[in-house]
Amino acid sequence: MTLLDHVPSEAQLRRSAYRRRQTVYSVLVAASSTAALGTLLVIAVTGAPGWDRVRRSFLDPEIARDALPTVLSGLWLNVRLLVCCAVGALLLGLVIAVLRTLRGPVFFPVRALAAGYTYTFRGLPLIIVLYLLTLGVPGLRLQGMPPVLVLGGIALVLTYGGYLAEVFRAGIESVHSSQLAAARSLGLTYRQTMRHVVLPQAVRRVAPPLLNDVVALQKDVGLVSLAGPIDAVRAAQIATAQTFNYTPYVVAGVLFVLLAIPLIAVTDWVTLRAAHRQSGG
């Protein structure tokens, strides 16, 4: 390997040493400015006249410990719903977006239905869809009605499927027509062109906004508690009502953020990678 044999020149050694010193210096500056700002914040908050009262009603460690199990079991519901609804909404969105690209008169009704769906569910507030499905549909008293939780999940999938379909569609349209011409000139059918050429590029390009919508979905899955099932926020609300102390909400909030961190980190990573690729790297 020539790379290992290479002996750096005098100038390169000086440059490397300078860069190392610069790195150490930047780390020191960052650490001291963070420490200074942190100290200021702590002094400002704990020094406030109402601090003691706020601490007792929002940050009571004993109440936090008592509320943790019920809030956690509520959170487990959020996690399960999130996973199922995210998968469902991504699939639905992808299918709707592809249906909307179909050309030819045979597909007119399919296209019209798909377009009507995205218009309706992007316009309709999630809460109304939830009430319609979890309260309205069981009112029909049909045989074999799925449980309220499943109906709530369907409401979430329908609403988010509408948003995600538009994101997918933007991705599909961003693939240049010369890519289609190249694929068709090789004899690939429309379906093969979609499957092997257009969709892989489209999905890669819109992965960051798709994941962003999944992060938003994570906060909205809790709304199924309006129909009865107990999620983390509802569990915290119940605990608060029993103790007249808001600490359980803080517990739920912290858990939500902890849950979101990996998802947001993945989103950032995917966004960075996409940006890197676009710049030709």
Next chain:
Amino acid sequence: MALLRCRGLRKEFGGHAVLDHLDLTVAEHQVVALIGASGSGKSTLLRCVNLLEELDDGTIELDGEDISDPRVDPDRVRRRIGMVFQAYNLFPHLSVLDNITLAPRHVHRRGRAAAEVQARELLDRVGLGAKADAYPDRLSGGQQQRVAIVRALANSPRLMLLDEVTSALDPELVGEVLTMIRDLKADGMTMVLATHEMGFAREVADEVCFLDAGRVIESGPPEQVLGEPTQPRTRQFLRRIIEAGRL
């Protein structure tokens, strides 16, 4: 026998005729160069032959079959024609090997292993064997265009359509692509190529067609069309090319 026969082709864009009663016949193993000013309809003609554009009139026969008949399945026709574009149009999300094996695997239903063996053979022949697993954005323009030609060849086409395949390349990269086309001619491939490289057209083409406003107004052996053109429009075009130092 004629491999490709176009009769009275017409193509309009927004009420403007881009191809106008165009006739073109290409015999098997023949290389035909299309020359003409920008906008004269060279790319449009090639796209029509590959059924990427719908004709407004005329017929196209490939191997005696009328492929302009709307009942003909265009996908089946395109499998017999290889097309290479000015801007390469490689698939950026696929490696070189996957770009080349995509059609053999999914159109011709050849197994992955067999398709890859064939692709590597083709790549080796043009000196790109080491790039099989690279992605297109890691290749130079000349390398990308050679991969695009290999990709079209992997379908074992009867006819190759090459649309200004060297126009997007730096001058020092043009040579490697032209060498590849020369080798194709030596192998007996039938080709129609739109080009601005007059020297190359003279060397490689059996026939040169000069297009003007959507018609072939002069055609014949290269020495004749490029050397002693009879039409004033051809002379004018060639004079401009010579002034630009491209002949």
